[in-house]
Amino acid sequence: QPVLTQSSSASASLGSSVKLTCTLSSGHSTYIIAWHQQQPGKAPRYLMKLEGSGSYNKGSGVPDRFSGSISGADRYLTISNLQFEDEADYYCETWDSNVWVFGGGTKLTVL
Amino acid sequence: QLQLQESGPGLVKPSETLSLTCTVSGGSISSRSYYWGWIRQSPGKGLEWIGSMFYSVNTYYNPSLKSRVTISVDTSKNHFSLKLTSLTAADTAVYYCARHSSRATDSWGQGTLVTVSS
Numbered sequence: 001q002p003v004l005t006q007s008s009s010a011s012a013s014l015g016s017s018v019k020l021t022c023t024l025s026s027g028h029s030t031y032i033i034a035w036h037q038q039q040p041g042k043a044p045r046y047l048m049k050l051e052g053s054g055s056y057n058k059g060s061g062v063p064d065r066f067s068g069s070i071s072g073a074d075r076y077l078t079i080s081n082l083q084f085e086d087e088a089d090y091y092c093e094t095w096d097s098n099v100w101v102f103g104g105g106t107k108l109t110v111l
Numbered sequence: 112q113l114q115l116q117e118s119g120p121g122l123v124k125p126s127e128t129l130s131l132t133c134t135v136s137g138g139s140i141s142s143r144s145y146y147w148g149w150i151r152q153s154p155g156k157g158l159e160w161i162g163s164m165f166y167s168v169n170t171y172y173n174p175s176l177k178s179r180v181t182i183s184v185d186t187s188k189n190h191f192s193l194k195l196t197s198l199t200a201a202d203t204a205v206y207y208c209a210r211h212s213s214r215a216t217d218s219w220g221q222g223t224l225v226t227v228s229s
Contacts, residue, residue, distance in 0.1 A: 032214070043207060
């Protein structure tokens with residue numbers, strides 16, 4: 001099964017940009033992933049599906065400030081013009097042979 | 112608009128069985144376009160996939176939980192259920208039901224906290 005690796009924490013200043021990384025394990029570098037946001041005390045929210053080509057499809061209502069990209073086995077979530085409401089945990093997700101896997105999550109702090 | 116709502120007991124005793132239900136509104140659980148699943152989150156921890164089902168027939172489980180998990184569906188009520196047996200304190204978590212679209216989890220319930228304690 002694929003394994004997803006995320007940094008445990010990240011921080012960036014209000015109004016700046018941040019790029020969060022999710023790395024696919026060896027042998028799974030072409031996999032599609034999804035990104036989710038979990039604000040404190042809330043359920044996760046689907047942000048986007050990021051294809052192996054680098055194209056992405058965002059969920060309903062997800063601001064234009066959120067975008068996705070890829071490089072090799074790395075999958076990125078970029079948030080531009082950071083807002084305080086973007087302070088949250090961010091999880092990546094993938095799937096293989098009807099088994100779903102989540103990364104450990106990155107806690108984003110907006111300074 | 113799709114909505115998923117979990118329901119079930121908030122407190123369960125060790126060794127007992129947890130039963131949760133997810134009621135789906137704004138969409139049919141019988142659709143061949145989606146999978147439906149359960150995901151949990153222990154306090155202060157990350158997300159763990161429990162299991163999912165497709166078209167009311169096929170079920171798939173996390174290998175680490177497979178011996179204790181059953182997911183079933185009631186299409187007449189448009190809801191699906193989770194049973195988790197032989198509970199321990201390690202099963203204390205917020206349990207989410209969710210929909211998978213083209214495999215990606217694209218909708219989440221609000222979650223329900225289940226505490227395993229005597």
